[in-house]
Amino acid sequence: MQQVLLMCRPGFESDLAAEIQDKASACGVFGFVRARAGDGFVVFEGHEPAAGRALLNKLSFADVVFARQWLLVIEHFPALPVDDRVGPLVQSLSGGQSLSGLPFRHVWMTFPDTNAGKGLSKLTRKLERPLARSVAAMLQPDAAWFGHVFFLSGREAWVGYTPVANGSPWPLGFPRLRQPAAAPSRSTLKLEEAWLQLIPESRRAALLKPFQKAVDLGAAPGGWTWQLVQRGMQVVAIDNGPMDQALMESGQVTHLREDAFAYKPQRPVDWLVCDMVEKPARVAQLMERWLARGWTRYAIFNLKLPMKRRWLEVQQILEKMQVVLDEAGSSYRLQAKQLYHDREEITVFAAPHSGGD
Ligand SMILES: C[S@@+](CC[C@H](N)C(=O)[O-])C[C@H]1O[C@@H](n2cnc3c(N)ncnc32)[C@H](O)[C@@H]1O
Structure with a gap:
């Protein structure tokens, strides 16, 4: 198993390719990446026959910023027979002629987050039952893998396995969230998703x-503040813009029309969140200050990435942040992900190494 297929937001293939190439080399797993703009996935191809397995063993999925999901590839089918798609897929999941199959819990069927990909949800629904029936005897409820079929069209598919303990728990890589009617903005889902994706259950x-x-x-207008209020927190909301009136009536929000870069809390807080449209290096510096001075215990913030070489930018910013925090004696773990609700941006979670809870 030489290949690993990684799913991403369409348009971010070159960023994911650059990232996985760097991270694989750092783990001592060497290979190259095939990526095509707009596909919504890339394929890492190791030089050694067991490179795919080695990569999944050595690299933590949570640390791959631009990947939504991944699978260890068993086989690529460029053209499944239309009269029997299930047969070859099942044979492949069982390890085929090489008998190199891995035990799996059940089979996920996914597709890229592209217009063509979304059109495949009808097909995967149609195949769900016949596939489940055909693999029923092979399923092992405690297995360490999910079987995974990633469709690119009605005929083309990649077959593989996703590790249960080292992959996204959601087949497509994100939880389905419903916009709460009372939330003042759609951005509210970014913070809700960040909590689900970045903080272990x-x-x-x-x-x-x-x-x-x-x-x-x-x-402002208060989508993130709304999430904090839902959790029963007391929130100081900093913005020159107006906050949603109903949210202010909760009595849990103090709105200060101040510059976020100049504001200092009177006492340390538990949570800092930040979703400003600003240069990422400037936001990172602001977060460094809050964390290094102990003004907050946890932080979740957004880094906007309008530039071309996004991975390079992210890598430089996170490395510098880590150095500054280490030098300040603040032992923090920084975890970054491009969430489903993130567009040209990523979300970072900073938490003390000690856990702090
Ligand atoms: C993307 S919006 C935030 C949306 C918010 N998270 C929500 O869910 O409703 C960015 C906000 O940052 C504010 N902002 C930008 N620069 C600021 C600064 N220096 N100080 C305070 N607020 C700032 C803008 O006024 C804008 O309301």
């Missing part, structure tokens, strides 16, 4: 608690 309740104190920099 086992720690979420301990990290997000009622009566915590939070600051929202660049808060």
